[in-house]
Amino acid sequence: MAAVSAGILLYRLVTSGIEVLLVHPGGPFWPKKNESAWSIPKGLVDPREDHLDAAKRELLEETGIKLRSDPQWLGSYKQPGSKTVDVWVAKADGSENPDLSVSTMLELEWPPRSGQRAFFPEVDRAEWSNLEDAARALHKGQVAISTDLRSKLSDSE
Template sequence: MLLGHMGGPFWARKDERAWSAPKGAVEAEERPLDAALREFREETGIAPPPGPYEDLGEERQRSGKLVRLFAVEADPDLTAFTPGTFTMTRGGRSFEVPELDRLAWVPLPRAAELLVAGQVPFLARLPR
């Protein structure tokens, strides 16, 4: 499974429960799969692999955010990884932080340990 380690100072020294599938918000008039493909490109700098995609459904996160994930069998070239960034304000100062600081291929048992808890239920829905 392809996972991204979350960027920013909060996640810098964490490993377990600090990884996520690339994800983001659906914009107005956008279909969920289109949003997932756009977010994948924005967060990784890698072109989304061709489908077909499997809709893994939705899970409510601890934050209250509803996350929907899609799966595809693919082997994208991770050397093209160029993280997207977001602006963080801390101590009155704003700075750019990578959304993900690295990507890794992870076996499913290890993914269950690394993923943020709210995304672990998606693992059981992956096609076998």
């Protein structure tokens, strides 16, 4: 069975348009990569875990943000490979400031084949981004998420 992740895309309305909260992966492979490297806050759904509960958990684990608004379903997105990401969107209430000191730490062998273990934050940056910049920053499999958010917000006006 293919892996399923769940995530929440926070958005806010600013005078210049719509901004979304994106996260940048931590670890030794990503520090200088920006284009097509960012993601929505998301993570794997545990067996028997409700997908929305997993999305809320991942938002908290990766950004320190506890969701205060009711998320709305956006859709399921097939990623390159075989993973699917179930995505909800939620409007930020203005109090959402990422606190990356809470980010989960990943352990891996570093440098490769050295036998040494090192710890890296799962997320090393979180930033608000307009939708045009988000389309360039997001992993290719997640670009449709920002496009669908724009459509959803246009439809609700």
